[in-house]
Amino acid sequence: MDRGGITLEDDVLIGPKVNLITISHPLDPSTRRATYCAPIVIKKGAWLRAAVSVMPGVTIGQNAVVAANAVATRDVPDNAVVAGVPARVVKHLHVDRSEAALLPFRRHDQWQSSRCPGATGAAEMPYRRLRSLLDRPRRSWTGIALLGLALSSIAGGAANELAALGSAPRSEAPMASQETTHMWMSVGTQRFAVTVEDNPTARALVRLLPVTLEMAELNGNEKHGRLPRSLPVDAMRPGTIRTGDVLLYGNDTLVVFYQTFRSSYSYTRIGRIAESAGLAQALGPGDPRVTFTGL
Secondary structure: OOOOOEEEOOOOEEOOOOEEOOEEOOOOHHHOOOOEEOOEEEOOOOEEOOOOEEOOOOEEOOOOEEOOOOEEOOOEOOOEEEEOOOOEEEEEOOOOHHHHHHHHHHHHHHHHHHHOOOOOHHHHHHHHHHHHHHOOOOOOEEOOOOOOOOOHHHHHHHHHHHHHHOOOOEOOOOOOOOEEEEEEEEEOOEEEEEEEEOOHHHHHHHHHOOEEEEOEEEOOOEEEEEOOOOOOOOOEOOOEEOOOEEEEEOOOEEEEEOOOEEOOOOEEEEEEEOOOOOHHHHHOOOOOEEEEEEO
16 A cells, blocks of 8 residues: 555565555554554665565665565664564675675576576566666656555545546646745644645635634644635646645645655645644644634
């Protein structure tokens, strides 16, 4: 599941039935129905063997090896071999830095020669196909699952998103437009200036001001509230949500984000809180009352 974002660097090897899980639930029973997301990063040359599970927020270090059936619940150092549940370091690799990038393919060649003497042709195709993919100009693959990872949950999320928006969203693209005005967002005694986009959606929101919303907590990274009426929609996938983004989901749900993460959902841009220091603390863990006013 890549809701929190998955980054696969060059020359990564992923075995069958590997689980990269970027979403989980709090341990506290009173909030356990909520979810939170954290990104997974698999660094260059790492090897995840069969049935490995990587938990939210974990980074697998360069050239590291995660043994079969291990569960990585914390970061794995560079050039380390980890095994077990939870995964623990059992060995450190001594890698010649000049040869480090070739390590995964040497493992493949050694296995091929020892297990399948004389095997060529079709047996080499996976390596050649992977190498051709990695040689393309885009050198870092983010938010995708490679080599047969099941992403049915993403497809389901996209279907729900289309139903909510009522139309097909555009492909991921930079959500940039000319910023021309401001509004205030007040939470308790704290106030944040929101730089508002110059687009029909933002202008329609400004005409609604002042407005006070009961904003519900979701996923440990956002607060969202229902507006009194629908706004014009021009949704697209931002790719990366950033702390301080103020976006519209569907046509009447205002969302304030207090964490940075990858997302496959579509939004219409309203504006951004440039000075977002203290935003997460001001919004708190619950469902705050937030007031938006004009300057």
